[in-house]
Amino acid sequence: MPDSIGHHRRYKAGREVKVSTAYLGGLAVSKKHGTDVTSANITRTTGKLHVRFLEEFISKCLIIRKGENLLMISVAMASYNGEKFIKEQLISLLNQTKKIDEIIICDDCSTDNTVQVIKNIQSLYKDFNIQLFINKENVGYKKNFKNVLSKCKGNYIFLCDQDDVWKKNKVEKMVSIMKADKKIKVLASSYELIDSNDNIIQSSTNLYKSYVSSHSLKCISFEELIVGNSFQGCSLCITPEINDKFQKCFDIYFHHDWLINLYASEIRGMYYVNEALFQYRIHENNAIGLAGLSNVDYDVKSLEGRLKTAKDCLNNLEHLEKVDSEVISNVHNYSRYKEFYINHINYIQKGQFIKLIISNFNRYYKLIKSNKGRIMDMIICLKVFKKKV
Template identity: 40%
Template structure:
């Protein structure tokens, strides 16, 4: 089977060479690398093209978008240009361990019913130093080699698998739809939920790359009113996208062989709940916030934690009333 790597870049000149080098250094060479640049304003294109030329990589291609597409659509663009049977996704600033491709390819080869496979990862900072105790939401560092199934239910309302951890079969490409999921769910959610709906989807508990974590956790009280209003609009837009995406899955439920009545019920519940959140953010009606309080357990779906769900519920109030303190709560 042919192996492709899809990379979406934007202003990544600082780290892109290290990422490309780690892909080149794989103990099992990839057949193709597709890089789509979303009109970077730095030297990302120059760095990538120079790396390809210096190493004589004929099957590594760089494309510059005619217009800015945004994060998710840029990835979809890169994916559309791949010709491989197995497609790996790569961020522009991570570092792959040398056995990432061989381990994941081997599992996919032995298990033809697996449509998508993700790995675990460690974290590094901007200076390539390991982050030992990250305490970061939805990061589960396991390295016991076990295989964990990814259910459809676990993905409803939550994008907890990073695209850069994932490879998937080219057969999924035809199912991908051109919607903008930047703010809340992103391309990785769509790929993984479609894999779980159409076949098997797993995470292998093996650390196979280093994820670069850029922690820009500004003080909540330091957020300006202008920035906060922008964040409120982003929150609303994210909920609108989530409602659209989950509604799309529900409306096309007949197309997915693993769809069940319980999944449909959970999708409907998620859509109804997020519409209620959106209505509160738009109207600031305290009665609606009271209704959300009665459904506060629903917030758990975002971070798989009741306590963190409470923080998201509180965040809705802070965002709705422009109270400096909302930044960072989904």
């Protein structure tokens, strides 16, 4: 029915009353001249009362309201002995250009003044929804993040460390990217490195192993992530779909953020934007930090050293299969991918030099070893072959 404004007459309490009716998108909203009209005066041009139009109107209002709820934003923070930096982090959350609907904090039995600092922020900023939960016992950061994520109700859920500082546009930027592309189930950003005194150590950090141009969006494959995690939890925004799976298929074997990224990559929903949207603080009390990410604690020139990466990847796959029944069907060519690691280990262990050379054309090989690493593999494999001759 086209938008129109018509007039018709109705009788009420023995009086003839002139009513104007505005039709908008098939709904009739009546307005009695000079007085108010109840919902019963919502009519069609025929003048016959139809309650179903009122029901339709209310239903549309509810749909609009539901659409607003889709924009709900949660922040999940796991705290433990963070009194030194947590206030600055919380203030950076409150200063976002896109307001956060709920900040959920689970404290893991801090022995310092962390809880009181949080309570002080709650009392000072009562207009913000800051919820504090204190664990009955210390459960460790992996389970603590699982706990805090289980309490989040938002459609966009940000993981948050207690000692970083968010740039003002972090939430707005990441939510806008995810809203524009519904394929994105988990989005990671890059960051600046700062020290204990807020001095910038490094202005921008590309978390991806290969070059990604500034501000570019990159889809991260499952095959890349099974080798190791490149994207810390503090850089992530996740959807309820991934959070639900994380809750159901949690495994202490994996770091919480690595498991989240793996689940998203299974359905080709793990993305990375190379834009520094927060400041990652390095200090002596980091739960994980960056220490050891580039350090190798084994002999890379030994037989076991050359097998370690493939064995670790195979072990990761087997652990994932135990907790995630969907991984085999979700990941394209999963069996072939797993078979590559089994064959790679056998080729080197048994000195099958020719087969190892041929496997260099396998795209999976490039994911776990550089050109230099593959040459080292062939040298070790040739040594094993010579011993058997």
